[in-house]
Amino acid sequence: VDVDVDLLAFVMASLPEPPSRVLEIGAGTGELAGELRAAGYAVTAIDPTAEAGSAVERLSLLEVRGVYDAAVAVVSLHHIDPLEESCAHLATLLEPGGRLIIDELDIERYDERVMRWWAQQRRALPDVGHEDHESDDDPAHVLIHMREHIHPLDRICAALQPYFDFGQPVRGPYLYRWGLRPSLRAVEVELIGERVLPATGALLVATRRP
Numbered sequence: 554v555d556v557d558v559d560l561l562a563f564v565m566a567s568l569p570e571p572p573s574r575v576l577e578i579g580a581g582t583g584e585l586a587g588e589l590r591a592a593g594y595a596v597t598a599i600d601p602t603a604e605a606g607s608a609v610e611r612l613s614l615l616e617v618r619g620v621y622d623a624a625v626a627v628v629s630l631h632h633i634d635p636l637e638e639s640c641a642h643l644a645t646l647l648e649p650g651g652r653l654i655i656d657e658l659d660i661e662r663y664d665e666r667v668m669r670w671w672a673q674q675r676r677a678l679p680d681v682g683h684e685d686h687e688s689d690d691d692p693a694h695v696l697i698h699m700r701e702h703i704h705p706l707d708r709i710c711a712a713l714q715p716y717f718d719f720g721q722p723v724r725g726p727y728l729y730r731w732g733l734r735p736s737l738r739a740v741e742v743e744l745i746g747e748r749v750l751p752a753t754g755a756l757l758v759a760t761r762r763p
């Protein structure tokens with residue numbers, strides 16, 4: 554899987570110069586961590602679902618030890634439990650002035666228009682077709698299920714606020730990365746500009762308060 558080009562540019566442009574120590578939280582299968590290592594960063598990538606022998610360590614955020622110059626979390630903070638305790642722990646892992654680079658979605662902005670548009674795009678993909686149960690489900694039900702499992706962006710920000718300085722998240726497209734295709738980014742951006750779709754993505758660069 555290739556890392557999304559916009560995501561990679563955002564992360565590279567927000568990190569300090571290599572070789573700095575970077576913690577990637579919820580690294581999944583480690584594609585972004587691989588790109589950062591190739592660029593000269595000393596990366597510790599963690600994920601509780603990591604496979605043994607992979608370049609991602611099988612750890613949850615609360616179990617991480619060490620000191621880092623920066624941390625990166627790509628659509629992972631909304632899954633982290635316990636959220637407040639894990640964010641307090643993350644603050645202890647970063648040097649004062651260290652950056653926390655966050656790519657998130659905001660579940661509060663998801664509505665039935667979002668779910669319908671997403672399901673239509675998903676079903677139109679030749680490799681998905683009518684075999685895809687998630688996009689065949691009633692959008693209202695999928696949304697209720699997601700709201701039960703995903704921390705809202707406001708709650709993530711509130712959990713970070715005691716330890717980090719940051720401004721308002723920058724809103725933008727996200728749906729094209731949720732099992733769709735990079736080419737749908739331009740369509741999603743156009744629809745956000747026309748106020749047909751809400752901006753479900755959010756970018757944030759926070760700084761560890763001294």
Ligand SMILES: C[S@@+](CC[C@H](N)C(=O)[O-])C[C@H]1O[C@@H](n2cnc3c(N)ncnc32)[C@H](O)[C@@H]1O
Nearest residue numbers: 579580581600602613614627628629632633634
């Ligand atoms: C939606 S996936 C994103 C994975 C990857 N960053 C990507 O963009 O493909 C969220 C990830 O967060 C991880 N995660 C959940 N709880 C976590 C925790 N307590 N500490 C670290 N990662 C966690 C999950 O295992 C999952 O791989």
